[in-house]
Amino acid sequence: MAHYFTNDIVKDAPEEITIHFRDFTYKLNSNAGVFSKDKLDEGTRILLETVLDNQSEPVSCLDLGCGIGPIALILMEYWKYTEMTMIDVNQRACQLADSNMKKYRRKAKIICQSGINEGQYACILLNPPIRTGKAMIYSLFDQCMEHLATDGHFWIVMRKQHGAQSAINYLQEKGYEVEKVARDKGYWVMKISR
Template identity: 60%
Template sequence: MAHYFTDQSEVEDRPFEIHFDLMDRSFSLRSNLGVFSKDKLDEGTRLLLENVLKEQEPPKNCLDLGCGIGVVSIVLKSFWDTKMTLIDVNDRALSLAKENMG
């Protein structure tokens, strides 16, 4: 089994969509094999987002380090008018994040 941070070019390319609801909003994102939490919203990410959105004032800029397919950035951007910067070591995840950010 390959690690998340290793070359994913050998992993089968089988894109699909995931759907989730968070704080009365619905989200649909493109996903694929070889990325973190490929088929659902990770519970730790859900808790992080719910708490950040309740407690944090919107910043002018936000860094999503280890962005995966872009879940955190997409959710935060839907609530905040914030400039998002996304970074990930997994090329497949980063490509999906760019696609998902539109």
């Protein structure tokens, strides 16, 4: 079985999907083997709405686990001067994200790799790949905090039933400040600061 958080070879099934977000409509290139291949994931939508309502435009932003690119694309509609970086382990997702950025004439640095290897970011967004398991997710949390600028904010969306409270406990035990900014449809959006 193929998973979006791997580079499994899956059958090519390209399609164009339509995403509506607030005042904007996007037609994005998608394909089999990527996260939320046929729609904007509900957790991602809630994360985007919460961040846009509660985060001033940062100098730099990392979309970790960017998939085909809806988070970065939508944020860049509102944040005109933010330097955007996108990372995903899935090569097909990165290729699609690149094509979607070009389609909407957006410039972002797209890196195909597992986790974060370099850079400091004023804002990091993550809709964690729950199926990878707690050890991998917490490793991503640690990487995000390591690469977060001193006064930056790290945003996570998680379902309560998928361990949101455990994630909060883990981050607080590490000494970070965790604010539960939104709760909607079983999803919690957390803002983590140093």
